[in-house]
Amino acid sequence: MSATTTARGSTWTRTGSVGVRVRAFLETHPVGYLTPALLILAAFGVYPLIVLFQMAFSDVGPTNLIGTWDFVGWSNFASVLSSGQVWAALLRTVAVSAALLVSNLVLGFVVASILSVPSRITTTTLAIMVFIWALPPLVSANAWKFLLDTSGPVDAIFALFTQNQPQWLSSPTLALWTVTGVIAWAALPFSALILRGSMLAIPQDLIDAAAIDGARYWRTQLAIVMPLVKPTLWILSIFTLLYAFKSFDFFYIMTQGGPGVATNTLPVLTYYSAFSNFDMSTGATIAALSMVVVALLSIPYIRGIRREGTE
Amino acid sequence: MTAHRHLRRTFSVLAGLLGLAYLFPLAWVVITSLKTDGEVLHAPDSVIFTPTLSTYAAVIQSGLGAILTSVVIAVLVTAAILLIGIPGAFALGHSFGGGWIRVVAVVLGILLVLQMVPQPMTIIPLYGILARWHILGTLFGLILADIALLLPFAMMLLRPYVLAIPQVIYEAARIDGASVVRAFLSITVPMLSNGIFIVMCVIFISSWGEFLYAINFLPQGATLPVSGLLAEQNSSYVAQWNRVMALAVLTSLPLLIVFLFTQRRLINGLSMGAVR
DSSP: OHHHHHHHHHHHHHHSSHHHHHHHHHHHOTHHHHHHHHHHHIIIIIHHHHHHHHHHTEEOOSSSTTSOOEEOTTHHHHHHHTOHHHHHHHHHHHHHHHHHHHIIIIIHHHHHHHHTSOOHHHHHHHHHHHHHHHSOHHHHHHHHHHHTSTTSHHHHHHHTTOSSOOOTTTOTTTHHHHHHHHHHHHHHHHHHHHHHHHHHTSOHHHHHHHHHTTOOHHHHIIIIIHHHTHHHHHHHHHHHHHHHHHOOHHHHHHTTTOSTTTTOOHHHHHHHHHHTSOOHHHHHHHHHHHHHHHHHHHHHHHHHHHHHHHO | OHHHHHHHHHHHHHHHHHHHHHHHHHHHHHHHHTSOHHHHHHOTTOOOSOOOSHHHHHHHHHTHHHHHHHHHHHHHHHHHHHHHHHHHHHHHHSOOOTTHHHHHHHHHHHHHHHHHSOHHHHHHHHHHHHHHTTOTTSHHHHHHHHHHHHHHHHHHHHHHHHHTSOHHHHHHHHHTTOOHHHHIIIIIHHHTHHHHHHHHHHHHHHHHHOOHHHHHHSOTTOOOOHHHHHHHGGGOSSOOHHHHHHHHHHHTHHHHHHHHHHHHHHHHHHHHHHHO
């Protein structure tokens, strides 16, 4: 009798305080370390995704956002897919993605090659580029909006050469490419840094051997370095595609989707349908569809990486 | 080898030009922020002027609340992410044995998906959820949303540092009778100091620069953070560029400070996290 009470008593003191109990749990359950993160991500990361799809199948507007949502089946999808605006936005997003792919992979490779030759100038340039990459897009977008303003320095330089000024951000045909150019400018440091990293990891004797064979620099870069950094190029292209489908800040600051609808890409259209027209369902439907596109796009790439990995 | 030297010289010139292409916009932002209203209006492209801090004085005076809001958001978000993310990354990077590796694979997949989802798209359901939970329009709701936005990135950035800790050290500690919790606190956390530093900088910079959640989740008329103020300048028609640029400099201030002191550490750390 007394033995059981002491046993119970000692259990009580051992597990009495919450801290001790948590500690005991953490000793045998690794999930304990992950629980706070999982809770936050479930509530504010995964659950919103579920609600997003729920919204896409319901009729949600400003009046019933906190009320009950009527299930409407596929009708949101039908109206979104029959909208010319959505297809135009998809086309613009694809165009931006293609331009960014070329810039990040081709220009990225060239810039990485240039920056992998050590010198004091290289180090400084690298530091400036990393700074730009880490800069909030909000800041670089505002900087370029100002630089490209009608009274800005870019127009002042152009005025020296030509009479008809390019309407950087107010021409419906040019605006999309202007913003894309700025996004490419802001994204290039990252790809150059990553590619430079994997170029520097290549054993020097491979490159020396090619040099002894008399191969010119760029021939070596193409025939020897490029195949060796191919896995990095794959990863970079996924990053770039995802980045292109995410690019919003630059458009939001520089054009707000305008002039007219000329720079309405998918994220921009999504945001404005939800927060300007307060048509949450349409916004959610476009968002759901573009996420499906992103998922489809990443499948061949992920397979590609797998193949690279097993080779 | 003369061709080689020639190439080297060409590359130095190209690298210099590239550096200028990235430095010029930055320099222009800073130069403009040092001009007076009149100078910006009448000679926006002039580089010959007496620099003045009057724009900053005006912006800081009227935006003291905004700076305070930014500090509160960035400090709380960063602290919470470190508190939640360090044990989280430990769980994802430490080999616990058993079937744990399968759990890790699933969680990593979820983290990747969450990182892929564009912010202008999650904001739509999040707006509804925050409203339903009655935390829309509060700083608390905004901070929770920011934590969830940046946490996956923080954990992915930290995980390689956990993986890099040699297993032998843990075994030695276990033989000495140290518990898992003890090993986490006195081996993992101290050995992660480099990674923790990088994550702390990156998250502070990102939460300081975040504006989309801030302008949508905070109520009308609330004191926006500096980044929100900068984003709002957008909608005003008369652009006072010197003010906008001063706000831009304030928005990049944490980055500027971190960069000046720890440039090399930051560059190395970021490229390590990004490649793996």
